[in-house]
Amino acid sequence: MTAIIQIQNVRxxxxxGEVKVEALKGVSxxxxxxxxxxxxxxxxxxxxxxxxxxxxxxxxxxxxxxxGGQDVGKLSRYQLAKLRNEKLGFVFQGFNLLxxxxxxxxxxxxxxxxxxxxxxxxxxxxxxxxxxxxGPRSGHxxxxxxxxxxxxxAIARALVNDPQLLLxxxxxxxxxxxxxxxxxxxxxxxxxxxxxTIVIVTHExxxxxxxxxxxxxxxxxxxxxxxxxxxxxxxxxxAALNNPDSHASNNGKxxxxxxLPTAQPHAASA
Ligand code: ADP
Ligand code: MG
Numbered sequence: 001m002t003a004i005i006q007i008q009n010v011r012x013x014x015x016x017g018e019v020k021v022e023a024l025k026g027v028s029x030x031x032x033x034x035x036x037x038x039x040x041x042x043x044x045x046x047x048x049x050x051x052x053x054x055x056x057x058x059x060x061x062x063x064x065x066x067x068g069g070q071d072v073g074k075l076s077r078y079q080l081a082k083l084r085n086e087k088l089g090f091v092f093q094g095f096n097l098l099x100x101x102x103x104x105x106x107x108x109x110x111x112x113x114x115x116x117x118x119x120x121x122x123x124x125x126x127x128x129x130x131x132x133x134x135g136p137r138s139g140h141x142x143x144x145x146x147x148x149x150x151x152x153x154a155i156a157r158a159l160v161n162d163p164q165l166l167l168x169x170x171x172x173x174x175x176x177x178x179x180x181x182x183x184x185x186x187x188x189x190x191x192x193x194x195x196x197t198i199v200i201v202t203h204e205x206x207x208x209x210x211x212x213x214x215x216x217x218x219x220x221x222x223x224x225x226x227x228x229x230x231x232x233x234x235x236x237x238x239a240a241l242n243n244p245d246s247h248a249s250n251n252g253k254x255x256x257x258x259x260l261p262t263a264q265p266h267a268a269s270a
Pocket of ligand 1: 022
C-alpha cells in the first residue's frame with residue numbers, strides 16, 4: 001500500500017543561540033492508510049518534536065518528510081498551511097476549544113477558515129458531532145460539557161475536514177482512567193469502522209496497548225517499532241473498569257487490567 005507518510009532520516013536541531021539541542025537524531029518510518037499508531041517515550045525524548053513535524057507545524061532541520069507523496073520540505077509556508085488544513089486533523093491534551101462558542105461552532109471553525117458556506121458547514125459539523133455521539137449536545141458551551149465530551153467535540157472538529165491522518169498529542173492526558181478508555185474506544189471505532197488513520201502520542205504503555213503499532217522514541221531516536229500482537233479492545237478495558245470484582249486482585253486499576261504489548265520486530269514496509 002502507498003504510504004501516507006514517509007519519514008527518512010529526519011533530524012531536528014533547536015538552536016537557542018547558546019546551546020543546540022538535537023531533539024531528533026535521524027528518524028525513519030512509513031505510515032500506511034488504516035494504521036493506528038502510538039508514538040511512545042518518556043518526557044524529553046522528542047515525541048512532540050516529531051508530532052510537530054508530522055503535523056507540518058515545524059520543519060525538519062534535515063531529512064525527508066513526504067505527506068501524501070508531497071515533499072513537505074519543498075513547500076512554501078502558504079502551501080504548508082493548505083496541506084495541513086486539507087490532510088490533517090489535530091487533537092490536543094487540553095482540548096483547545098473556544099470557550100465562547102458552542103460545540104457546533106467549534107466543530108465548524110476549520111470549515112469557516114476553508115471558506116465553506118454556512119449551511120454546508122453546519123450540516124457537516126453536526127454530522128461529525130453525531131459520529132462521536134454528541135448530536136444532542138451541539139448547542140452546549142464547552143463549560144457545560146464533561147472533559148470526555150469536550151475531547152469528543154475536539155475529535156469531531158479534527159475530523160470535520162475528512163483528514164487523511166488524525167494526530168493526537170497526549171489526547172487522554174487530562175482525563176481520568178475511565179474517560180481515557182472511552183476516548184480510546186472512540187479512536188478504535190473510527191479506525192476499525194471508517195479506516196481512519198490515527199497517530200497518538202503517549203507516555204503510558206496502557207494507552208499504547210490499545211493501538212496496533214508502537215513507535216518508541218528514546219533520546220531522539222527510534223528505540224523500537226513493533227506491531228501489537230494483542231491490541232487491547234477498549235470495550236474490554238471499559239467492562240473491566242466497570243466491573244472491578246471480576247479482577248479482584250487489581251483493585252480495578254487500569255494499568256493492572258491490561259496485558260503489556262508483545263514486542264515484535266517491525267517488518268520493513270512493503
Ligand atoms: P517530549 O514531547 O517527548 O517530551 P520534546 O519533543 O518536547 O519531547 O523535546 C525533545 C527535546 O528538545 C528536549 O530536550 C527539549 O528540551 C528540547 N526542545 C523542545 N522544544 C524546544 C524548543 N522550542 N527550543 C529548544 N529546545 C527544545
Ligand atoms: Mg511532549
